[in-house]
Each structure stands twice: as structure tokens, then as C-alpha cells.
Amino acid sequence: MANLTINGKSYTLDVEPDTPLLWAIRENAGLTGTKYGCGIAQCGACTVHLDGTAVRSCGITVSEAVGKQITTIEGLASDNGLHKVQQAWLENDVPQCGYCQSGMIMAVAALLKDNPKPSDQDINDAITNICRCGTFAQVREAIHAAANA
Amino acid sequence: MNQHVTPRLNRRSFVVGAAALGGGLALGLDIPFGGPQIVRAADGSPEVNAWVVIRPDDTVVIRIARSEMGQGSLTGLAQLVAEELACDWSKVTTEYPTPGQNVARKRVWGDFSTGGSRGIRSSQDYVRKGGAAARMMLIQAAADEWKVPVAECTAANSVISHKASGKTTTYGKVAEAAAKLTPPADVKLKDPKDWTLIGKGVKRLDTADKVTGAMMYGADVTLPNMLNAAIKDCPVTGGKLKSYDEAKIAGMKGVKKVVAIDGTAVAVVADTWWHAKTALDALPIVWDEGENAKVSSASIGKWLAEGLESGPAYVGNENGDAKAALASAVKKVEAVYNYPYQNHATMEPMNATAVYTADRCEVWCGTQNGEAAFAAVLEASGLPAEKCEVHKLILGGGFGRRGQTDYVRQAVKIAKELPGTPVKLIWSREEDMTHGRYHPITQCKLTGGFDADNNLTALHMRISGQSILFSLRPEALVNGKDPATFQGLASSGEATIGYSVPNLLIEHSMRNPHINPGFWRGVNVNQNAIYLECFMDELAAAAGQDPLEFRRKLMSKNPKHLAVLNAVAEKIGWGSAPPEGVYRGLAQLHGYGSYVAGAAEISVIDGTKIKVHRIVASTDPGYVVNPAQVERQIAGSFVYGLSALFYGGCTVRDGRIEQTNFDSYNSMRIAEMPKVEAIMVPSGGFWGGVGEPTIGVAAPAVLNAYFAATGKRIRSVPLRDQNITFA
Structure with a gap:
């Protein structure tokens, strides 16, 4: 069992502490x-924010994320609408x-926060991040x- | 119907949905564009015909048969229908019909396969007719209601008008009536000069869910009570599964079952994929690797090299007598090139979700060929067509890999062992890297001959290596020979050589190693364009001539090839001095029906670091449906092609592919991306492909620029083998 805070919400998950954070988030x-x-x-496809910093969630364990604020793509938008990176992605027709x-959007959102x-x-x-398209x-x-x- | 944006996995099938709504069913009726009975979409809205459903709120649902994998054809195909339908583009949404529905309705949506850059060009005629027929029926329905001659009514932007009476109505209001009409027998399409939506760079229709994480890919499918599977197939193709020690993982968390598949693979089924994968990694497996385990890149290379010199060969293009002309040539140039295996490495690894019972089998997956996936479900489940279904999802990359159905078959075989329980099979990246359908390996020996005046009199190309068709589509071989290996080198068709040489011989010595080949974005133009275009540069240098002028002299009979080459030469400023330290290279080809060319500007540091500053690319695909997407496909094709040139190459050791992940099979990042300038010169009168052709010009343009910079020829891919990388 692990308690994780994802997108401001508390989750109690039946997961081993050495499970990669990616799979705890997904599954x-x-x-x-x-x-x-x-x-x-x-490749960076699994990028999330851990206390505001971009991390590759396949490479860290659940135990390393306990007690930290995890933000995923689902939590990037606010009640006021899409995050400005998501908005720019829409306006520039970025995805193929x-x-x-x-992961790309999460990495960019973290970059713009710092810079x-x-x-x-x-x-x-x-x-x-890798983009094969x-x-x-x-x-x-x-x-x-x-x-x- | 599967909504492409947010697949409704628990939605009842079309048949059930329509029956429950009391709509008249036309399933199985052979009426190409609808019929007197109303066929209803799952939400009850009437189908005007198979391509167009109009909801009462005027939403236009356009059916898309081809798969969307990033190439944008979902949007382009919708533009083609909407152009003729004269509907309000802002009200357009799309959905995939399922392969099962296509079979039940006698293939009313035609071919689902999405490859060979055919999504638009092979569908454009009938989907535009679908849109036009629907428009005619909607106008007819309004005219009938108003009791006025149909010829006096017009439609634009989903509004039908009768000028004399001032009456107007909308598509949504007359769709029910239109759906009851007999489809028109004679459907005329717009003159291309009257197009207002085709040719416009409208935004993609599938973006919104891709920026919020809501887009559901195959790997994201979640069904009630679903289990997850990880798989290992024999590391050596052709080898077998000998044994495994299930007891060793019996107590591991979440493990439900271990399944052997077809005597070559073993899968662990668990509550989560992570548990399945962890247990699979702990499972002792013994393989019988067989004879193929002796094969290495060196042994393949030696075998292919022999094919350059001896043994039978299949002539793909010939005029004059190249061998005699070479024998009497005043000057000869000879070179040997090679191109390696490449993995597709789609960002989303192969996966499929299946649920099987004795009388129903359904699969959810990304596939480039819904009907082939459907056939794989039938075969693997042993159930008839009416008891099977495939729900297509948006693909996390395809590039040719998802035209194969190996992963679909595996998922069904696993699900069969757990009747009634949905099972999602996801390949690990390592499984995906080592069990691909690889870009085929070839070598090519080229010989050119000049007369005393430095005119090229003869060209002999002998390709030795693997045939894709031999392995994947043997029915397409011609007397056992593979004409597709001459892609970009043929004398006629959609992929022709652009040069007229008085004595020409192009031949193929087929040698098929055990590594499974596949259609890899660009397919055979990847290597053929390097072979021909780099060698043309070698010939130009040998003749002491400018590479552009040398080519032009040989291209007078191929004005479309020449036009795109001239376009890039002009735009990059060929003939004027490049910036200090910057060098240029050119390439052109004809493939997938389109004429394309590229001109690269690079600089080279210490002979080993290449900075690709800029690539100018031109394409003449006949017609451009969406220039914004064409531009993205051109740039994207360069990322795929240059990643393969610099970082790619799959090697074989002990019969297996050595590269296992992105650490050993790298891919370009944003820092390495050159500026790409796309020139579209559609000349009309034909429909060429877009997704693939330009990939072929990136590598030779860069390699030719490398020669200009260093005086050294690179004849072997990938560059990492020569310690050359991106600056």
C-alpha cells in the first residue's frame, strides 16, 4: 500500500514501493x-511533475514519490481552462x-515555470523527449x- | 461505431444499438450509398449514406475508413468529403466504422488498409463521391419538402436555400428525409479549381484530446475485470519455446496464468502489466533457437556481398546494353553502398486487448489495417466473422509496423486461455525492438561509364538483399521475383527513375535472411535513393561537373522530376556561395506517385560532427489536400529518415537483433532538428502520396553535402558506425 498525492488528490494504492511511479499512475x-x-x-513519454520538477516516472519508484505532489497531464489544466502550454499546443496544431x-507538454510546462x-x-x-513523428x-x-x- | 476521439468501450455494437432504437437496418444490403431504408448510427442519427451521418443539431459525422497514426489523413479525408458535401466545417466530427461492420455491409467503406501513403490518394475518388451524393440527397429532400424543382435549390455551409421563395433549411432538419431517398446514380465531382476546403491548411480534428491526456490509445484500454499480459517471443526468429519453469513465479504477486503461444512465445497474465512483466522477467525460459542462431550481421553482409557479384539476378529496369557500354567506356566509376535493418520504434509499443468467449471475440487495438486485424481475430479465435469484431483506436505511431497483426493474434491466443476475461497485451520496449518487422537489409554495387566527352553512357546498379514481399506478400511476387525492390528506379509506374541513361541495367539478387522484414516508412526508396542519388553525385564529381547541372542534363525527358529538383535548387540558392563553412547537397526521387527533392545545408566539425542547418524540400503530389499537414509530414519524414541515417541500424548477433531500447537505437531530439522549408508545387491531374516519399531525399542530400564539406564519401548507414554524429 502506498499513499500518493496525484493532481491534488490523495490515492491509497495497492502497489509495492519499488513499482515504477509510471505504472502506479497508469494502472x-x-x-x-x-x-x-x-x-x-x-524517451520522456512518461514525464510528470514531482513537486513541480519534470521527472521521468518510469525511472523513479513509488516510494520516492510518497509525500510529494505528483502532477500528471490530467492535472495540468486548472478550473480556468487549459494550461498555456496545452493552449499553445492546440493553437499550433502540434501533435501528430x-x-x-x-510527456512533451509536461516537460515544457516545467521548463517555462523555471525559465x-x-x-x-x-x-x-x-x-x-523523443518524438518519432x-x-x-x-x-x-x-x-x-x-x-x- | 468507435468514436475516434474518446472510444466508448462499453458501447453496444452498431447492430444492437440500431435495433434497440427501432431504426430500419440495412446491414448486409448491397447499397453503396445508403438506400430506401434508413440506416442509423449508434446514437440514432440517420446515415445519409455510409460516409455521412447528420445529427438533428447539424453535427456532421464523417466516417473514416483509414487509420489515423499521426499522418493527418483523418482530417484530410474529412476535408475531401466535406468539400463535396458543402457542409459547415466547424460542425464536422469523425468516426471509424469497424471492420466487422464493413464485412457485414459488403465492404461499403472499401479498403481499411493504411500504408504506402495511400490513405488519401486511394480513397479520394469514392469519399468525395460519398460527400457529393449526400449533398444531392439533402438538397433533394429540401426540394421535395418545399415542392420546388431541385435545380433551383443550392447548398452551402450546411444550409440549403431556394432563392425564388427565400426558403432555407439546414442539413440537420432534412437528414431524416434525405436518408430515405434513393442515392443518385450520377454523381459529379467539383472541378479542382472550385475547391474551397481542399487545399486549405485547416487544423487537425483529433488534437484536443492529445493535449489533455484524454486520447485513448490501445495501450490505454481499460475494461471491467481486465487482466494484463507481458510476452516474450523466441529471441531468434524461427526458434521455438522449449520449456519454462512456471513454479518459479507461482507465488509472485498478481500472477494469474502463464500461457505458451504457438510454440514460440510465452506470456504471463497478471492483475497489472507491471506484475506480469516482473514475473515474466523472473520466469526461467529455455529456447530452442535453431539454426538461425548462427547468423550474424557479418554472415549476412558476406552473403549479400556475394550477391553483388554472382548468381542469378532479376532485371527491374533495362535499356541499351549497359555491360557492353561499360566495357568500352573511357572512364568508369564504381562504388558499393549498403543499408541496414531499421526498427519502426513507434512510440507506443505493440499492444492489443482481447476478450474471448465461445461465441464472441472482440479486440481493441491500434492497427493500420483493420480488416487484416479482423482476419487475424477470426483465425486466432476460430470464430466466424459475425462473432468477431475489432475496435480501432488512434495509433501511437505506425510507420508500417502496425500493418502487421502478430500482436493481435497473440492477444487473442492469450484471451482464449481465459474465456470471458478481457486481457490487454502490451509488448515491452525490449520485445518491440527485438521482434520488429525490420526495414530490409540490402547492398548495392553501382558502376557508371563515361565517353571521351564526359557524357554518362552507362549505369549498372546491382542490388543484393532482402525482399519484403517474399516474406509478407508472396502473392505479389512476379515469378518469384520482387518488383517492389526497384521502388524509385522503375521505368514506369508510381516510382520511376528520373534519369535517362543510354545504357541502363538495374537488377536485384534476392537474398532473404531470417530476420523478418517489413514496410518501414518510405520502404525501398530509403536505400534506393541513397544508392542512386549519392552515386549520381559521385559521377558528377568524376566528370568534374556541378551535381545539379550533371543531373539536369540527364533529366530532360522527366520534367516533373526536374521541376521539383529545380525548385529546391532555386530556394536554397544553389550556384550562389553558401555561408562560410556551410556545404550543400541535393537529391530527388519519384515515389508513391509524388515527385520530391531535397537540398541540405550542413557544416561538419572535425569530420565527425554534422550540423544540419536547413533542408529545403519540394513535393509535387498532384494535389495538396491540407498544406499544413503536408508540411508536417515532410518535416516528420526527415526526423524519421535522419534518425535512421545517424542513429539507426539494427544488427544481428547469435541470430537475434542486438538493439533493445532507445539507448542502443536512438532517435533525433529537438536540438538536432534542422530548419525545414517545404515547397509544394502540385501540378494536378494525378494523386500522389505524402507521408513517405520525402523521407528518401533527406539522407542522400545530407550525405552529398558531407562530401562537399569533406571530400569523403559515406557509403554505409548508420553514421554512428563511423563515429559520426550530430553536432
């Missing part, structure tokens, strides 16, 4: 917006297949659009 909490891509923290985009006006080089350094040009445009929103 035990039932939040499937966070995706499995590689399981070895290479879309499978990597939850509200990132340069292209900042983006290159911070955003290392190749949406990078739209991702970059949308990051700048969100930064200027």
Missing part, C-alpha cells in the same frame, strides 16, 4: 494520459500521433508561443 490510479515508451528514462505529447522566456538553446538543452518544429514554435502568452 493503480487509472490515469492513462502518462505514457509508457521505453521504461529506461530515455500524439503519444509522446503528454519563462527560454531561448532556442535553452529549449535544446531542456527538452530531450517528428513534431519538433511545431513544438519549438508552440513553446515560444506559450512563453509569450
